[in-house]
Amino acid sequence: MKRLKKIIIICGHYGSGKTNFAVNLAVDLRKQGYPVTLTDMDIVNPYFRSSDHSEMLDSKGIKVIAPVYANTNLDAPAIPAEMYSAFDRSGYSLFDMGGDDAGATVMGQFFRNITGKEYDMLYVINGKRAMIENVHDAAEMLYSIESASRLKATYIVNNTHLKDYTDAKTILESMEYAEKVSEAVNLPILCTTYPVSMIKEQEISATGGIITQHLYPVEVFVKTPWEVN
Amino acid sequence: MAVVFQKPQALLDVPFTYCPGCTHGIIHRLVAETIDELGIEGHTVGVAPVGCSVMNYNFFACDMVQAPHGRAPAVATGLKRAIPENIVFTYQGDGDLAAIGTAETVHAAVRGENITVVFVNNAIYGMTGGQMAPTSLPNQVTQTTPYGRDTSYSGHPIRVCEMLATLEGTALAQRVSVDNVKNVQNAKKAIKKAFTYQIEKRGFSIVEVLSTCPTNWGLDAQESLQWLRDNMIPYYPLGVYKDVGGTTK
Amino acid sequence: MAKAIIDETKCKGCGLCVAACPRKILVLSPDKINSKGYRPAQVVDQSKCTGCASCAIMCPDVAITVER
Amino acid sequence: MAKVLMKGNEALAEAAIMAGCRHFFGYPITPQTELAAYMAKKMPKIGGVYLQAESEIAAINMVLGASAAGKRAMTSSSSPGISLKSEGISYIAGSDLPAVIVNVQRGGPGLGGIQPSQADYWQATRATGHGDFHLMVYAPSTVQEMTDLVALAFDNADKYRMPVMILSDGMLGQMMEPVELKTANATDCPIEKPWAACGHRNSRPHNVINSLYLTPQALEELVKKRYEKYEVIKKEEQMADEYLTDDADIILVAYGASSRICRTAVNTARKEGIKAGLIRPITLWPYPAKYIEKHIAHAKAFLCVEMSMGQMVDDVRLCVNGRKPVAFYGRTGGIIPAPDEVLNEIRKLTGGVK
Missing domain, CATH: 3.40.50.920 (Rossmann fold)
Structure with a gap:
């Protein structure tokens, strides 16, 4: 996969799989030996957020910064002081933004902290996700995220999946969707993910289709409480 | 000889349940005459409040919906948004509109909800037997202000038209009275204007009608009208507080 | 020649019409009680009626019809 | 239709639209807010009404009004908001009006918290407001079922002329699952509603939507009639x-x-x-x-x-x-x-x- 800038912002539609991708990327970068900070910027969503995985991330030596009341019973979007310094940390600093333009709006206030710095903003898409499953909507969504966050995306991450129904065909077929979105918004595709616990890379090639994108295996961290290993 | 005055068609031939001399009956008639003159009965839906006039759904010939206490403007909002070509009015008393239903009233006006509100202010809770209303006057004796309304303790009366006139969504806010023939005729004009504004889609219109409660005021019908003139009109001056289509006080 | 016709069955004897009549030709019946138990209003001198409808305008029970 | 991933709350909203609901009156509260947000996005595009009320109380009464006019109307909230709606729900039941109310439950009592809960079972099944009445209560357990039950809820609300609740919880509302939306072609008034207060158009006597009955006998008779209906529902509508x-x-x-x-x-x-x-x-x-x-x-x-x-x-x-x-x-x-x-x-x- 292409080498990314030190500041990595992950954005996308609600439920496109931003959080799961962010956690995977953080774990990978840490494995490569870099210091990694993962900031949970989602103050919109009450559940299923990257800070849910603090313990695991912590154990791997990844620093997690979360909103003050994340995972509590209080519904107040308070930004901790630490978040302001997250842009100046050594190593990789990942920001898991909230979904949609609503979640991206939170990023707007950090505009000054980012100005002048190099960053990558990854737009996570899922071709099976209602409301962005057509290319036009996926493009519109990116534009509203960009305008709310005052930042420009640099790559597309094709994170198409259908939870338990995901198979090799789902992944292969999603590449065409990703190409179209890529064309529509004029951004390169960083990778196409696949859930490594469910599908092997060979199975995707075995479908007979042409793999045009970098395949990136992801573990499924974001789970419901009844999904046990 | 021609009939120059008779019961309007929009009133059913059902005797009112109000006390003798209670001016609800006059106000009902003005609403019904308006509906007749505008020819809108077939597509008018009224919303009845909780209070003495709760049963007005039996009196008006148009379709009627009875609302929870204070919620008439919200119910009317639902009716109007469901069928915008219908004419929707609420008929509410002071407790209903200006105490429990303050939020619903204010926000219907805030939205410029295209409905007409007929607000009957008689400065007392009639239905429950004469308790303090939000519009009860300073020092007014009621069942729950037995020593007179002490404004330092129970607060001051609320002037609804003045308050709603400050809102952008209000098209018409006018206070009238039904204490004499001339005022009744003015009240009629105001009510008709309020309905007309709805037809013209101008937004929220409210006509506050100063009214009596002989039973709970402890006065006969004529004394009640005099009390209204002497006490209510000075506190609640008649007039147009907002009119998007004309002169405003 | 005008006429105020009072529906005695609807009248509650509140007297607002009596007070409103500029010709003072209405009274509450001194000797009659209607089915509701009220003394209904009545016109004492129909010939003086101008058909101004003041009585009807003030009647809270819509009990008066006026012809002219 | 092919499967797509949806959040439970979005699925509820889309299913309601597919069931012909064109009148939604909302008020924000976590964890149901996506439902209102979805409606706000979608309704203007399909000629429907999404209106954010000033309170849950106003929202449920707007539902009362739209339903009285004969339309399929819906509101949604989470636990504390349902308490506020309970007055209106009682009036809707007392007026024999159909309506669909969604409760995406969170922890309580009081402000409680935003995490998922099932602590409103009693409220939903025993006392969602004052008086002798019942709601039909559906409890989905998957996002797919959420969509299926919304259509059924609207149908039964109309059929039995009563309020129906979808009792969900924060977890189901927030989680994502693949769902297949069944194409429906419902209009916003799929069945005749001769009782509706939609304006008599000078072609019938006036309709009155009301929950006030002057004599205890009349009220008892009506409530008993409703309870006969409830017996039919108990016989016909049990699902597990x-x-x-x-x-x-x-x-x-x-x-x-x-x-x-x-x-x-x-x-x-x-x-x-x-x-x-x-x-x-x-x-x-x-x-x-x-x-x-x-x-x-x-x-x-x-x-x-x-x-x-x-x-x-x-x-x-x-x-x-x-x-x-x-x-x-x-x-x-x-x-x-x-x-x-x-x-x-x-x-x-x-x-x-x-």
Whole structure:
């Protein structure tokens, strides 16, 4: 996969799989030996957020910064002081933004902290996700995220999946969707993910289709409480 | 000889349940005459409040919906948004509109909800037997202000038209009275204007009608009208507080 | 020649019409009680009626019809 | 239609639209807000009405108004907001109006918290407002079921002229699952509503929508008539899902998110050789008593699992009526019981009945 800038912002539609991708990327970068900070910027969503995985991330030596009341019973979007310094940390600093333009709006206030710095903003898409499953909507969504966050995306991450129904065909077929979105918004595709616990890379090639994108295996961290290993 | 005055068609031939001399009956008639003159009965839906006039759904010939206490403007909002070509009015008393239903009233006006509100202010809770209303006057004796309304303790009366006139969504806010023939005729004009504004889609219109409660005021019908003139009109001056289509006080 | 016709069955004897009549030709019946138990209003001198409808305008029970 | 991923709240909203709902009156509260946001986005595009009310009280009364006008109307909220809506729900029931109300439950009482809960079972099935009345209550447990039940809720609300509640919870509302939206071609007034206050158009006597009855006799008669209708509903509309119950010694009873946990626990128990099964009520009112009745003879014990201190367990006990032991396990405050915790309870019970 292409080498990314030190500041990595992950954005996308609600439920496109931003959080799961962010956690995977953080774990990978840490494995490569870099210091990694993962900031949970989602103050919109009450559940299923990257800070849910603090313990695991912590154990791997990844620093997690979360909103003050994340995972509590209080519904107040308070930004901790630490978040302001997250842009100046050594190593990789990942920001898991909230979904949609609503979640991206939170990023707007950090505009000054980012100005002048190099960053990558990854737009996570899922071709099976209602409301962005057509290319036009996926493009519109990116534009509203960009305008709310005052930042420009640099790559597309094709994170198409259908939870338990995901198979090799789902992944292969999603590449065409990703190409179209890529064309529509004029951004390169960083990778196409696949859930490594469910599908092997060979199975995707075995479908007979042409793999045009970098395949990136992801573990499924974001789970419901009844999904046990 | 021609009939120059008779019961309007929009009133059913059902005797009112109000006390003798209670001016609800006059106000009902003005609403019904308006509906007749505008020819809108077939597509008018009224919303009845909780209070003495709760049963007005039996009196008006148009379709009627009875609302929870204070919620008439919200119910009317639902009716109007469901069928915008219908004419929707609420008929509410002071407790209903200006105490429990303050939020619903204010926000219907805030939205410029295209409905007409007929607000009957008689400065007392009639239905429950004469308790303090939000519009009860300073020092007014009621069942729950037995020593007179002490404004330092129970607060001051609320002037609804003045308050709603400050809102952008209000098209018409006018206070009238039904204490004499001339005022009744003015009240009629105001009510008709309020309905007309709805037809013209101008937004929220409210006509506050100063009214009596002989039973709970402890006065006969004529004394009640005099009390209204002497006490209510000075506190609640008649007039147009907002009119998007004309002169405003 | 005008006429105020009072529906005695609807009248509650509140007297607002009596007070409103500029010709003072209405009274509450001194000797009659209607089915509701009220003394209904009545016109004492129909010939003086101008058909101004003041009585009807003030009647809270819509009990008066006026012809002219 | 192909499967797509949807959040439970979005699925509820889209399903309502597909069921012909064009009038939605909302007010924000976590964890149901996506439902309102979805409606706000979608309704203007399809000529429908999304209106953010000034309060939950106003929202439910707007539903009352739109429903009185003959339209399919809906509102949604989460626990504290449902308390505010209870006045309007009672009036809707008392006026024989159809309406669909969604409760995406969170922890309570009071402000409680935003994490998922099932502590409004009593409120939904016993007293969603003052007076003698019932709501039909549907409890989905998957995102797919959320969509299917919304259409059924609208149909039954119209059929029986009564309010129907979708009792969901924060977990189901927030999570994503693949869902297949069934194409529907419903209009916003799929059935004749001759009772509606939509303006008589000078072609019929005036309609009155009202819950006030002057004499106690008249009111009693009407309430009794409603209760006759409720008996029909109890007979016709009970719904539950059964999982491995036929030979089960231990029958778990759970609805919504906790039933998902129980299913996992049942699977693990089976692997351990424990004959566990699950009855998952889909209607909470009418309570699916007949599904429990079927298994009283062979079951050795029942275990009711809830995200509350024990509310539905009352209904299980009423059904079982002392014939078999009924145990309860619950977590509350916004905590979802873990499959292992439930498994432990199953083990305890089998130990006890050996």
